[in-house]
Amino acid sequence: MITKFDSLFAGHTDIENIGYGGTPINERRYDNAHLSTALSKAQAIAQCMDDLGYTTFWMAEHHFQREGTECIPNVLMMALHLAHVTKSLKLGCGFNIAPMWHPLRLAEDYAMADILSNGRVVFGVGRGYHTREVETFGAPLIDQAANRELFEEQVDIIFKAFNSESFSHKGKHYTLPPEVPYRGYTLKDLTLVPRPARLPVECWQPIQGGSERALAFMAKHGIQGMVGGGSAEGGAMHNVVLKWQAEHAKIGKHLELGERLCFGFHFYIGENKEQCIRDAAKYYEENMKMFGELRLNRALTDEQIDIMRDPLRAPAAKLPRIEDAVASGGFLTGSADEIVEHLKKLEKAYPGLDRISISPSLGVPQAVILEQLEHFARDVMPAFRESRPEARKPAMAK
Numbered sequence: 281m282i283t284k285f286d287s288l289f290a291g292h293t294d295i296e297n298i299g300y301g302g303t304p305i306n307e308r309r310y311d312n313a314h315l316s317t318a319l320s321k322a323q324a325i326a327q328c329m330d331d332l333g334y335t336t337f338w339m340a341e342h343h344f345q346r347e348g349t350e351c352i353p354n355v356l357m358m359a360l361h362l363a364h365v366t367k368s369l370k371l372g373c374g375f376n377i378a379p380m381w382h383p384l385r386l387a388e389d390y391a392m393a394d395i396l397s398n399g400r401v402v403f404g405v406g407r408g409y410h411t412r413e414v415e416t417f418g419a420p421l422i423d424q425a426a427n428r429e430l431f432e433e434q435v436d437i438i439f440k441a442f443n444s445e446s447f448s449h450k451g452k453h454y455t456l457p458p459e460v461p462y463r464g465y466t467l468k469d470l471t472l473v474p475r476p477a478r479l480p481v482e483c484w485q486p487i488q489g490g491s492e493r494a495l496a497f498m499a500k501h502g503i504q505g506m507v508g509g510g511s512a513e514g515g516a517m518h519n520v521v522l523k524w525q526a527e528h529a530k531i532g533k534h535l536e537l538g539e540r541l542c543f544g545f546h547f548y549i550g551e552n553k554e555q556c557i558r559d560a561a562k563y564y565e566e567n568m569k570m571f572g573e574l575r576l577n578r579a580l581t582d583e584q585i586d587i588m589r590d591p592l593r594a595p596a597a598k599l600p601r602i603e604d605a606v607a608s609g610g611f612l613t614g615s616a617d618e619i620v621e622h623l624k625k626l627e628k629a630y631p632g633l634d635r636i637s638i639s640p641s642l643g644v645p646q647a648v649i650l651e652q653l654e655h656f657a658r659d660v661m662p663a664f665r666e667s668r669p670e671a672r673k674p675a676m677a678k
Contacts, residue, residue, distance in 0.1 A: 287640075295643055373405075391476045
């Protein structure tokens, strides 16, 4: 049963002239003062969510986004700040991009955030999808096989460091510790200082393609999965949910459909579905301009991507439309009653599902985000918090 309501904010500033007919994404430029407003915007959203009873506020790690689209380069630092200005809201790393970190620095930084926030910062890892970011930090992304190989070794190291009093590692990319002399002896192992206070560490990862290898790796480490949201296609992706269940069964963990997953949606709530579609179309289109360029919508052709760069051709061209996303279940919209009905159907289809995330599309201004979160909390969330039995703790992979 759905009992937890989250929201993910990728870190966009308030931008103007949006939609297919608006400013092309690569022509946007903002000064440092404007780009920095993403941080105060994140704080305003977090404080609003804290007051309204949401569960977790997720933020995305991104770098060099001078277009104003994703402007929070260190989500652990931002989360720790937000822990000081909120009361009970959890702050999620959605996600720390491991290939841009040394794994032990990431492990240390999270351990400190866990201790100093008293457990309110939630860990998350991802592989990245911006070549400008990942390749600039010296890690592979164009070579997807190399990116995955590096990511998996890094995550293996992170969990060794979290879960072991002392550890060592020898792999393709890292030998930890190096066998060097230190105060009269040769280094053979290391201890993470400090380690997280709460073990096992709750960790989340986005599910994009849902390959067997990726899902098996997540199951091995007890990593929970986010399906949908800003970069995925088709809402809950039923086949991925089935494969998720199957990969856990292989290691003796028998999950209900939807268990250990969060279903993510872009959303827009209003009087009715037709009005919402009209109001939110420009936000959906701006989001598509951003993510389409990055090939995260696999259905887009080269010609369509080229057309999206042209505000004169794009509005009348055959491009993805919000109506299609609503029909496929990837964009959650309509009146409160319509949204409740949609989510109740999800509850019935996925009895293990206990968490959803509703997120603003790229381009939604701060004032609208706050109003939308308030409307959803007031008119949707209560339908899922009446006379509910206590939610059972999800099974953890061992």
